[in-house]
Amino acid sequence: MSAREEIAYLKGLIHGLGPAKDEGQNKIFAGLLDALEALSREVAEQGELIEELREMYDELADDCAVLDEDLDSLERAFSDYSGEDYAFDDNDWDEDDDDYDESYVSVVCPSCGHSFFYQPDEYEEDEPLQCPDCGTEFPQHNK
Numbered sequence: 077m078s079a080r081e082e083i084a085y086l087k088g089l090i091h092g093l094g095p096a097k098d099e100g101q102n103k104i105f106a107g108l109l110d111a112l113e114a115l116s117r118e119v120a121e122q123g124e125l126i127e128e129l130r131e132m133y134d135e136l137a138d139d140c141a142v143l144d145e146d147l148d149s150l151e152r153a154f155s156d157y158s159g160e161d162y163a164f165d166d167n168d169w170d171e172d173d174d175d176y177d178e179s180y181v182s183v184v185c186p187s188c189g190h191s192f193f194y195q196p197d198e199y200e201e202d203e204p205l206q207c208p209d210c211g212t213e214f215p216q217h218n219k
Contacts, residue, residue: 079116083109187212 077085090105180193183205190209196216199205204213 079119080113083112083116086112181217183217185210185212186214 087109090109179195179197181196182191182193184191185207188207188210190207192208194205199216202215204215206213
């Protein structure tokens, strides 16, 4: 029998005894039955929560297995390119990449302190900059 069935059986036994001569004894039994019923409800709710968590765990385990398989396939794919034929050399950079570094300027917003980059060539001489974080406008620093 489940806990709820046992409690219902006890309730029936107590009610079947009829009125007791001691009123306090009836209150004690009623209080105990109420406490047992509340406890059985909480146990049932916890059981449902545990089952939900178990299902979530199973889903996460399945997702992790899929991710692990994907990672393994990526590792195998990239391990094919680790040979000397594919070795990277620092001299492989184009000289145009240096122009890229020079075309951006780093600035710090005087209002919020956010640091960001902008291209001075894209702005008019007295056109203000706008912080992408807080939206404050401030003048460019001309070098």
